[in-house]
């Protein structure tokens with residue numbers, strides 16, 4: 461991690477580009493939150509000021525208007541984004557989210573997080589992200605399909621298995637990915653399975669992809685507990701969010717012998733000190749759509765869930781769950797960030813003072829993109845692996861990455877988040893140094 465670094469401090473570079481030195485001022489803005497961590501890692505690395513300037517700018521930001529004919533016959537126009545943060549290590553990789561809270565700043569932050577995430581687990585992808593400002597729960601299936609297809613068509617020049625590969629994210633799923641793949645393939649006049657990951661298995665998806673993000677959370681939590689000398693059996697866990705990431709993490713942690721005492725989704729939170737049986741909660745959600753009304757636990761507020769007396773907290777919902785306001789009340793010894801950006805930079809400092817071991821998002825939830833990489837490899841080879849092979853390879857990538865980050869943390873005496881950023885920023889910077897600047 462030392463080759464090619466210059467002695468020039470990055471602070472000079474930061475001043476050159478006119479950046480504020482106080483990252484806490486706008487900590488709720490995800491792009492600022494991402495940049496604060498990047499800046500800190502860059503300072504620790506004494507990153508070359510030129511490379512610093514290159515890495516803080518997204519390579520490409522696309523804004524598209526997405527007209528969609530509603531079932532009523534009326535036309536609605538949605539705003540869509542796709543940001544490619546950095547593609548020096550390989551094609552842009554990252555999900556598409558459909559949500560009313562999508563903003564360009566959020567998509568920029570999420571795209572950069574994908575660059576660092578892919579570099580932490582050392583897979584040959586860059587970082588990208590997309591989003592459409594919409595409320596998918598208010599759309600019919602037909603409207604959702606037309607929205608997805610028109611958004612894909614608007615991005616036809618950037619997408620491609622060698623350039624930009626989407627995947628599911630908040631409020632998108634396998635079915636949406638199937639529409640992206642079909643639309644792209646119709647434009648290319650042949651089936652291009654590797655243009656998108658997180659597809660249905662029947663059409664080139666990978667076994668184990670659906671569970672991969674939660675499986676990565678389970679593996680990193682297990683490694684963290686082992687590192688801290690804490691047992692698995694009986695260890696108490698609270699999970700915020702019961703979507704794809706939260707529900708699989710809870711299921712797999714339960715299988716490892718941990719006790720899930722707190723759960724939440726957007727309809728509310730619940731607590732049972734004796735443990736909530738996840739199979740039972742999943743059955744309830746299957747029948748009632750949400751956790752609300754689940755009879756075998758006491759309802760609590762979402763704030764109370766984050767402050768429960770547990771050993772492990774898994775924020776697996778959205779950004780900014782743990783902030784300067786509530787961080788001091790978090791009692792967990794380990795936080796496993798299933799969501800992207802659930803902790804603000806202001807909260808980081810408080811948690812560090814409290815001795816909380818934070819497994820940062822770019823490591824904790826990297827299982828998803830790791831199996832996306834496996835899916836892309838399988839599509840391009842036209843040869844598919846069985847599920848145990850996928851899970852074994854995932855386990856080995858995540859375990860290795862956890863220990864890579866841990867050794868940077870030990871060597872530089874920094875926390876796991878800074879270590880993960882240092883490792884990934886240096887990996888991306890190294891490629892820039894080798895490739896040079898094309899003129």
Ligand code: GLU
Nearest residue numbers: 554555627629828829832
């Ligand atoms: N949306 C997921 C993430 O944030 C997966 C991305 C992917 O597989 O490309 O990591």
